[in-house]
Amino acid sequence: MTIAVLGAGNSGLAMSAHLSQLGCDVNLWNRTRHNIEKLIRTKTIFCEGLKENSVRINLITDDIDEALKDVDIIMVTTPAYSFFDIGCLIAAKIKENVPIILNPGRTFGAMRLERIIKEHSSLNSVSIAETQTILYTCRKYDEDRVKVFSLKRDVRIASKKMETVNSILEKLPYEFRNRFEIEESLAKTTLSNVGMVLHCAPLLLNSGWTENRDNSYKYYYDGITPTIGAFIEKIDDERVSVAKRLGYDIETTKAWMERSYGIKGKTLYECIRNNEAYKKIDAPDSLDHRYITEDIPFGLVQIEKIGKLINVETRTITLVIDLAEQLFNADYRKAADWLDEDVVKEIRIM
Known part of the structure; x- marks a missing residue:
């Protein structure tokens, strides 16, 4: 083959x-x-x-x-x-x-x-x-x-x-x-894209550390603290809510991590800490990284746009997109211009 x-x-x-x-x-x-x-x-x-x-x-x-x-x-x-x-x-x-x-x-x-x-x-x-x-x-x-x-x-x-x-x-x-x-x-x-949950907000909230040329850090172990872990669970809740309104019950990022890596934890933060595969992963050395350039326009932005079309509020997701657009003077939302009511109808019957 x-x-x-x-x-x-x-x-x-x-x-x-x-x-x-x-x-x-x-x-x-x-x-x-x-x-x-x-x-x-x-x-x-x-x-x-x-x-x-x-x-x-x-x-x-x-x-x-x-x-x-x-x-x-x-x-x-x-x-x-x-x-x-x-x-x-x-x-x-x-x-x-x-x-x-x-x-x-x-x-x-x-x-x-x-x-x-x-x-x-x-x-x-x-x-x-x-x-x-x-x-x-x-x-x-x-x-x-x-x-x-x-x-x-x-x-x-x-x-x-x-x-x-x-x-x-x-x-x-x-x-x-x-x-x-x-x-x-x-x-x-x-709709079960977990990258948008794990990647965007933690990197943005660690911008100073990421751009510091004298230091490096482990992305998951150092960059995702209990506070950031709780924040990204709010992002995940909004993603799951959008899917539910469309007619789909999808797993949370915590449930995905437990299934994919065979680990347990009371919260997403605990699952991350218990994930041996994450312990040695270095953080990006630049903010010009796919965690931003891919996962925001082709993750969070897509969910936010669908949420607007079906009347599901995504306040936390919107906050992260707004922050990224202001930091980088970028128009990430244009990546969702293709989404409209007809696409929503197609998604509902998949």
């Missing part, structure tokens, strides 16, 4: 190494050649935390035609803000029977990517699934090196059609597919 992995970031390196270990031919693509020049020369990823430390990759390239040639599955591991560019880039090059998995889809990623591909191609249908979160808790610490702290379990995955997900997973190695759990509804999976 040949799998194209799009994106050579944290999860792209981890997934490429993992699937290669399991016997797949992986074509790893990255838009910026400068960031993969060493990998192109060596075709080797050093991955701490998996069975083998040194993993040979079938192909590493910045040529999208080369990456997509004769592939069976396309794995997208790029941030959600790149989905438009990815969709435009691959629309005319993919075959109708080649499925795409967004790892993860963040919020409404599969819906947005499907629209983009159909607008830029002659395809009548395209099979797109999305995961709730990335399979790996991992960090890339060099161009060809990544550390996997944990492999999550029961990662939710869904598509508009249940049979699509079944057919995709059947193609993948057992050791890989058994980490996933098929969700009954794409809406439940996409």
Whole structure:
């Protein structure tokens, strides 16, 4: 089986190494050649935390035609803000029977990517699934090196059609597919994006520490205190309330963490403290980071907009977005311009 992995970031390196270990031919693509020049020369990823430390990759390239040639599955591991560019880039090059998995889809990623591909191609249908979160808790610490702290379990995955997900997973190695759990509804999976809860507010509220060049800190263990932990649970409550008004009962971030990592805690803060995989994860060294540039516009903003359309108040989420827009002089809310009453109707019947 040949799998194209799009994106050579944290999860792209981890997934490429993992699937290669399991016997797949992986074509790893990255838009910026400068960031993969060493990998192109060596075709080797050093991955701490998996069975083998040194993993040979079938192909590493910045040529999208080369990456997509004769592939069976396309794995997208790029941030959600790149989905438009990815969709435009691959629309005319993919075959109708080649499925795409967004790892993860963040919020409404599969819906947005499907629209983009159909607008830029002659395809009548395209099979797109999305995961709730990335399979790996991992960090890339060099161009060809990544550390996997944990492999999550029961990662939710869904598509508009249940049979699509079944057919995709059947193609993948057992050791890989058994980490996933098929969700009954794409809406439940996409509304269960926990990244927006765990990433945005803690980084914003630690802006001074993050920009201090003389110090570093552990993101989860140092950056999320009891007060910040209680604050992000308010964000989570609003996310769950929006989903409920749409007709979906989704799990809280605390319940997700307990299920995915096999831990317990009375509060989300306690779960974070009890999560061994989080102990060594360093905080970003810049505020120009996907925790802001991805998780606010393609997480919190999407929930806030849907909340307005269905009359659910999201005061805490709105506060975080307002703070980010003022700090960075950015218009993150434009990312939700595509959401309207018709989209809400579509979400309700998924």
